[in-house]
Amino acid sequence: MAQTVFITGTSTGIGAAAVRLFAAHGWQVAATMRNPADAKFSNLPGVRVYALDVTDAASVQRAVAQAQREFGRLDVLLNNAGYGLVGPFETATPAQIQQQFATNVFGVFAVTQAVLPAMRAQKSGVIINITSVGGRTAFPMNSLYHATKFGLDGFSESLWYELAPFGIQVKVVAPGGVATDFAGRSLHLTADPNGEANPYAGQMRAVLDAFSSRGGAASQPEHIAEIIYQAATDGKNQLRYIAGDDAERLLGAKAHMTESDFMQMIQQNFLGNNG
Numbered sequence: 001m002a003q004t005v006f007i008t009g010t011s012t013g014i015g016a017a018a019v020r021l022f023a024a025h026g027w028q029v030a031a032t033m034r035n036p037a038d039a040k041f042s043n044l045p046g047v048r049v050y051a052l053d054v055t056d057a058a059s060v061q062r063a064v065a066q067a068q069r070e071f072g073r074l075d076v077l078l079n080n081a082g083y084g085l086v087g088p089f090e091t092a093t094p095a096q097i098q099q100q101f102a103t104n105v106f107g108v109f110a111v112t113q114a115v116l117p118a119m120r121a122q123k124s125g126v127i128i129n130i131t132s133v134g135g136r137t138a139f140p141m142n143s144l145y146h147a148t149k150f151g152l153d154g155f156s157e158s159l160w161y162e163l164a165p166f167g168i169q170v171k172v173v174a175p176g177g178v179a180t181d182f183a184g185r186s187l188h189l190t191a192d193p194n195g196e197a198n199p200y201a202g203q204m205r206a207v208l209d210a211f212s213s214r215g216g217a218a219s220q221p222e223h224i225a226e227i228i229y230q231a232a233t234d235g236k237n238q239l240r241y242i243a244g245d246d247a248e249r250l251l252g253a254k255a256h257m258t259e260s261d262f263m264q265m266i267q268q269n270f271l272g273n274n275g
């Protein structure tokens with residue numbers, strides 16, 4: 001029987017690229033998204049589209065149950081859905097903070113709990129959480145996003161131990177910059193970078209400029225999908241997969257520099273005179 005992968009957030013970007021790659025390798029793919037009308041691959045062989053909003057517990061239960069019924073088993077869970085929240089912490093509203101954690105963290109918890117009974121019963125499975133280079137190191141003006149991705153990183157490391165006795169592997173794929181809708185339609189801001197009353201406006205503009213000037217170094221989502229596929233199929237006990245040349249360079253520098261030198265470099269690179 002073909003293997004089955006269950007993926008969240010597949011309307012665009014890394015999730016959509018992963019759907020195509022797993023399908024091309026002959027997998028059965030449960031491609032989930034908030035609005036199934038957004039699906040651009042519903043006629044791909046082996047792919048079925050399910051409505052799933054990771055912040056809606058009922059939709060998580062429904063989609064997991066339906067995929068299990070229709071595909072017979074779930075071998076790999078790819079927790080991919082997520083978005084960035086940029087701007088000063090001070091001005092983030094409670095609703096923005098709630099939504100960021102509901103999507104990037106509690107959404108992962110909900111989908112993971114929904115698939116675990118089946119994976120435990122079949123004594124096999126791979127759970128892949130998409131974190132970020134921002135789950136291992138932080139940039140200015142991204143405190144809440146980092147809180148979610150650092151959180152997922154630690155969650156995954158602990159779960160690795162907990163699920164190993166049941167034959168379930170836990171993996172983290174941590175991309176650097178990726179050319180998707182992440183920095184466009186998906187990005188949320190906690191303040192107006194051009195607002196005259198915003199005391200953090202200079203920092204915000206500097207960070208947004210720094211991110212967009214790094215756009216050329218971004219990986220393509222298809223490259224990240226290849227690393228996800230490797231994590232899903234290599235059978236290794238490896239927890240983390242750093243995805244993208246920029247991510248490897250940055251984390252390599254962090255490993256070899258003193259903390260204060262590294263932080264000074266980040267401050268200079270991202271904030272310049274605004275630091």
Ligand SMILES: NC(=O)c1ccc[n+]([C@@H]2O[C@H](COP(=O)([O-])OP(=O)(O)OC[C@H]3O[C@@H](n4cnc5c(N)ncnc54)[C@H](OP(=O)(O)O)[C@@H]3O)[C@@H](O)[C@H]2O)c1
Binds near residue numbers: 008015107176182186
């Ligand atoms: N692009 C980067 O530079 C980068 C770097 C590091 C990590 N990442 C991580 O990679 C993952 C995928 O992002 P991407 O780069 O592919 O960006 P993207 O193109 O914006 O895709 C994000 C996906 O998440 C979905 N999503 C958002 N909220 C959701 C919810 N409540 N329920 C279900 N789906 C939801 C979006 O669905 P809608 O179409 O409904 O909005 C979309 O399908 C995220 O976890 C992100 O943090 C991205």
